[in-house]
Amino acid sequence: MNWIDWLVMLATLIGIAAFGIWRTRHIRSSETHMRGNDDLNWTVIGFNIMATQASAITFLSLPGQAYEDGMRFVQFYFGLPLAMIFLSIFVIPYFYKLKIYTAYEYLETRFGLNTRVFTASLFLIQRGFSTGLSFFAPSIVMSELLGWSLNFTILFIGGLILVYTYIGGFKAVSYTQTLQFAVIWLGLFLAAGLVFYQLPPDVHFVDAVNIAGKMGKINLVDFKFDLSSRYNIWSGIIGGAFLAISYFGTDQSQVARYLGGKSLAEGRMGLMLNGLIKVPMQFIILGVGVLVFVFYLFNQAPLHFNSNNVSRLSGSAAEQYKILETQQEKVFEQRRLAVDGMMKAMRKGDDEQAKAAQIEVQTLHATELQLREDARSLIKDHVPDAATKDTDYVFITYVLQYMPIGVIGLLLAMIIAAACSSGASAINALATTTVIDLYQRLYKPAASDQHYLRMSKFFVAVWCLISLAFAFSAQLFDNLIQAVNIIGSIFYGVILGVFLAAFFQPKVKGRAAFLAAILTQIIVIVVYVMSEYKMSLNLFGWVIPVRVAYLWLNLIGCLLVMGIAAVLQGVMPEKEKEEVVG
Structure with missing residues (x-):
């Protein structure tokens, strides 16, 4: 940072x-400490x-x-x-x-x-x-x-x-x-x-x-x-x-x-x-x-959002994780093209083409979700004490x-x-x-x-x-x-x-x-x-x-x-x- x-x-x-401590520097009673002055x-x-x-x-x-x-x-x-x-x-x-x-x-x-x-x-x-x-x-x-x-x-x-x-x-x-x-x-x-x-x-x-x-x-x-x-x-x-x-x-x-x-x-x-x-x-x-x-x-997301978990992988586990990342990258590129196609079809009002593109996007997205699940399983197998649910890390990442x-x-x-x-x-x-x-x-x-x-x-x-x-x-x-x-x-x-x-x-x-x-x-x-x-x-x-x-x-x-x-x-x-x- x-x-x-x-x-x-x-x-x-x-x-x-500092503002809060300064404003309360004169507190001397239990009532003020627990309840304030009703003001x-x-x-x-x-x-x-x-x-x-x-x-x-x-x-x-x-x-x-x-x-x-x-x-x-x-x-x-x-x-x-x-x-x-x-x-x-x-x-x-x-x-x-x-x-x-x-x-x-x-x-x-x-x-x-x-x-x-x-x-x-x-x-x-x-x-x-x-x-x-x-x-x-x-x-x-x-x-x-x-x-x-x-x-x-x-x-x-x-x-x-x-x-x-x-x-x-x-x-x-x-x-x-x-x-x-x-x-x-x-x-x-x-x-x-x-x-x-x-x-x-x-x-x-x-x-x-x-x-x-x-x-x-x-x-x-x-x-x-x-x-x-x-x-x-x-x-x-x-x-x-x-x-x-x-x-x-x-x-x-x-x-x-x-x-x-x-x-x-x-x-x-x-x-x-x-x-x-x-x-x-x-x-x-x-x-x-x-x-x-x-x-x-439109931008490739991490395969697993908790980077601390990923950093704890080593040896063959780290290699398996890289293989999953490579597979995710290929899926991402295909899905991005499909999303572009779906967006263009929606702009043109072509419902049939938009529906076909939507099915393709959802199928590829399901594939990525499975890769994420495989990554979580890999982490759990090799780092048993790791918390593998990573949705709380999405925004901060x-x-x-x-x-x-x-x-x-x-x-x-x-x-x-x-x-x-x-x-x-x-x-x-x-x-x-x-x-x-x-x-x-x-x-x-x-x-x-x-x-x-x-x-x-x-x-x-x-x-x-x-x-x-x-x-x-x-x-x-x-x-x-x-x-x-x-x-x-x-x-x-x-x-x-x-x-x-x-x-x-x-x-x-x-x-x-x-x-x-x-x-x-x-x-x-x-x-x-x-x-x-x-x-x-x-x-x-x-x-x-x-x-x-x-x-x-x-x-x-x-x-x-x-x-x-x-x-x-x-x-x-x-x-x-x-x-x-x-």
């Missing part, structure tokens, strides 16, 4: 971090919400997802605007009225301590794991860039986030996220513009879209109702809405953003801003991935090989800034929830403010270490953006069900809600495992295949909690005795 790129990247990152306006809240969600995974994994699978992932976000409206009307007013630190405090006032501790624990488990994945994503960039081992790079990134969060807490995160979000949008538009600019001169935007469509990449909406399909409009609007309601309404990393607002109105407007901008933002990111796919139809000097540095700063932003928000939320919902409530209810400030910083360090441990397991997942959403879907539906029962089922009491949450969490995990491994349920001789896409787990978890709680409440004695955990 050129020294100018280093300068741009370091100046951007150091400048943002954020709606634009800052909206940008903070989006920056918290837009992790490095978004900018590394999402273009790779589109490169491999097209635009259909955008359906995942179709339910988000509906979720923002629901939260603004029904959820935020409760939180502001109670003046709480965390969302789970409310549950104690409604269902007792057991339920508060259980739901807070579910949040800590899933958010700790997801944060580990967000540590892993920027480590891909740094390891690819510097040639460092991936494990060392994970430790380095985790250390940066630890220092950043330990010093400034909530306020440092809030002050810097607006700057980080500006860098993210600038990098995003530059990436989209430059990918298109680097297509061959005779390939216009309409040509690129038509080619992507012929290759099955512009598959925006699937109206077929299929529980086993991960992405269709029904799972996106229904399952996606329930996931978004749970994430933005019960995940402390997001709840803290709008609870830090000046007023209820500011918090609501911040959420609505997120609902307005988020879907177009994800559309653009996926569009960049599709343009990269089209770019590589393109950036490093084809982007102009200066832009590379800015795009890398964008990715790392997104990691610091989402990582710091998550770690701060994990520490705050641990202190407020577990430590203070169960062990030290009457300690000094300085004691809670010290414990807040202590748990920042603890959760950084736990997230690092999770980060080392991230290579087991095929695609990081899917892994994050799968983990969330397993837990968020149950958490949301507890909150909705608290809001809308006044007859349900604490014991029924607590038992319903435990039973439902077990059921959801069983359903996910059976679906993932294509298992069947045998009921009195009836064999029922279990095939449920992960987005539906949010709806299933939510409805089961509410339904089971209602049934249990109906069979329980009128007078209910709450038990105290701890």
Whole structure:
């Protein structure tokens, strides 16, 4: 990487971090460290919400997802605007009225301590794991860039986030996220513009879209109702809405953003801003991935995008890899000619010739995909510990090989800034929830403010270490953006069900809600495992295949909690005795 790129990247990152540390240099109380001073306006809240969600995974994994699978992932976000409206009307007013630190405090006032501790624990488990994945994503960039081992790079990134969060807490995160979000949008538009600019001169935007469509990449909406399909409009609007309601309404990393607002109105407007901008933002990111796919139809792509894996091959394995590369080069040349023919036929309106060329292109593309699979198998056979799924490396490989000097540095700063932003928000939320919902409530209810400030910083360090441990397991997942959403879907539906029962089922009491949450969490995990491994349920001789896409787990978890709680409440004695955990 050129020294100018280093300068741009370091100046951007150091400048943002220094600004946050400078603005929070006078923090002396636990409240300011964990929650802030309730002084954020709606634009800052909206940008903070989006920056918290837009992790490095978004900018590394999402273009790779589109490169491999097209635009259909955008359906995942179709339910988000509906979720923002629901939260603004029904959820935020409760939180502001109670003046709480965390969302789970409310549950104690409604269902007792057991339920508060259980739901807070579910949040800590899933958010700790997801944060580990967000540590892993920027480590891909740094390891690819510097040639460092991936494990060392994970430790380095985790250390940066630890220092950043330990010093400034909530306020440092809030002050810097607006700057980080500006860098993210600038990098995003530059990436989209430059990918298109680097297509061959005779390939216009309409040509690129038509080619992507012929290759099955512009598959925006699937109206077929299929529980086993991960992405269709029904799972996106229904399952996606329930996931978004749970994430933005019960995940402390997001709840803290709008609870830090000046007023209820500011918090609501911040959420609505997120609902307005988020879907177009994800559309653009996926569009960049599709343009990269089209770019590589005219420019030969690496046989395997993770160059570190390739560099570990030696001897006969390296020779076999070169043979595969030679075969790929021949296929690429044939496919490029076929793509040119298909583009010219489409321009002339010759549907028959365009169809014939399309079949040829798709056949050659399938051949290349098989060569890629052969390369992955070769790497796995000779480097058993290598993670051979390489879609998360597609975008960063393109950036490093084809982007102009200066832009590379800015795009890398964008990715790392997104990691610091989402990582710091998550770690701060994990520490705050641990202190407020577990430590203070169960062990030290009457300690000094300085004691809670010290414990807040202590748990920042603890959760950084736990997230690092999770980060080392991230290579087991095929695609990081899917892994994050799968983990969330397993837990968020149950958490949301507890909150909705608290809001809308006044007859349900604490014991029924607590038992319903435990039973439902077990059921959801069983359903996910059976679906993932294509298992069947045998009921009195009836064999029922279990095939449920992960987005539906949010709806299933939510409805089961509410339904089971209602049934249990109906069979329980009128007078209910709450038990105290701890």
